[in-house]
Amino acid sequence: MTSDLRAAVAAGVMASENAHRALLQSTVEVARGIFSAQAATIFLYDDETDELVFEAVSGLGAQALLGNRIPSSTGIAGWVLVTRQPLVLEDVSHDPRWGGQEIAERTGYTPKGLMAVPLINEEDSVGVLQVLDRPQESRFSLAEMELLGLFANQAAIALDLLRKARRAKAVLEDSDAQMGALARLAGEVERLEGSKRQAGLDLIRSLEALLTR
């Protein structure tokens, strides 16, 4: 029946959302590990609200930050999202308003420095990867900047897949939507038997041929 089919497809979408979340989480864990940093975060750009959302966090204050939202064009993360330029800041002096404020306000942990890189998928700036408080003893190098860029490519793909999985899920959950009707139709044909089933399949194939001609 329809709801079974939809549930099956939804289960696939849900599974892929979980897999993509795990990939994002893995990316922040590895980024944090490679740079020996205190924390790493990935922000997803939400185009419906024009905000950045904490989507994956590793390290200090992780749970307190997940799901929190910040403006999309202010602070360090907003600057990186809008300008598509990566940047590194360290030894930021005595100011609660700097780019770490969004973290400080919610966790009580104020970073002294960060690396931030835009997550770009094709033409779209889909989010920002930040690595907070790497050890200060070593001078930063352009090679590390390139490494951060490589991580950003991977994270951008994961973030884009997650967005697409969520859109697919939203379509399936909205049974009144036009695409939901397609899922219901597929369910109805699945339930038919014999010549009725064959006629239903022929009809759908004819429709497909017509639409893709």
Next chain:
Amino acid sequence: MSSAEHLPAWSLPAGSAESLELPTEWPGRVTREWAWGDSTGKGVKVCILDSGIELGHPMVGEIDGAVAVEVGPGDEIRVVEDAEGDLCGHGTACAGIVRSIAPDCSIFSVRVLGAGFTGSGTALLGGLRWAVEQGFHVINMSLSTTKSQFAGMLHEAADAAYFRRTVLVASAHNMPVESYPWRFSSVISVGSHEEPDPLTYYYNPKPPVEFFARGVDVEVAWLAGGSARSTGNSFATPHMTGICALVLGMHPELTPFQLKSTLYLTASNVDTDD
């Protein structure tokens, strides 16, 4: 002045080559001493197209003015006086770098950030067009867009700046993505080198990135009168902007083409005797 002098120079009639006499006499060899000597950037108007500039920051000093670019619901642009200061810290950092190289240039802030991500490409384009119309000598753009819908319009704005003797200095991307306006040949595009000298810069014979300037571990101005150590092409760019201001302070009549030629001839890997 005859009316003919007001006509655009589409062609050069016979016998009129002397009308093309250049105001600057080029030396046999262009050196940094000739290019900027003891220039402080005085008389040069620099625009920082960024996140705003914090007023009264000790590493920036006085600025000549600040505006913000607002985007209306129909994508219409409004340019208004800006009292917000800096919404990020980056614009203040850029202004501080320019000031450290060209202490007497004038600095003006055009804020194109803060109105949300959705309208940011429109704000960037609107801010650039406005800045070109104002006749700034140098515009620092430590930012870019990946949206191809803006590429054509940004290209036109960059060419308009070039013909009006406004030099655009733009950050190159250090990731393999297409973005603008730094890829246009009418701008001066800048990437980073790792050396500590603010006046060391290299010409890149394999464009699109044309120059490499200091961009690693730079002490910069940050919010609340503070400072930070920073890395990124977006900090290399204001170094080249400051050097452009020095050269234009010494030779205000230079066109963007002549200025870029001067930068080439005085680059650390070209004029190796300096």
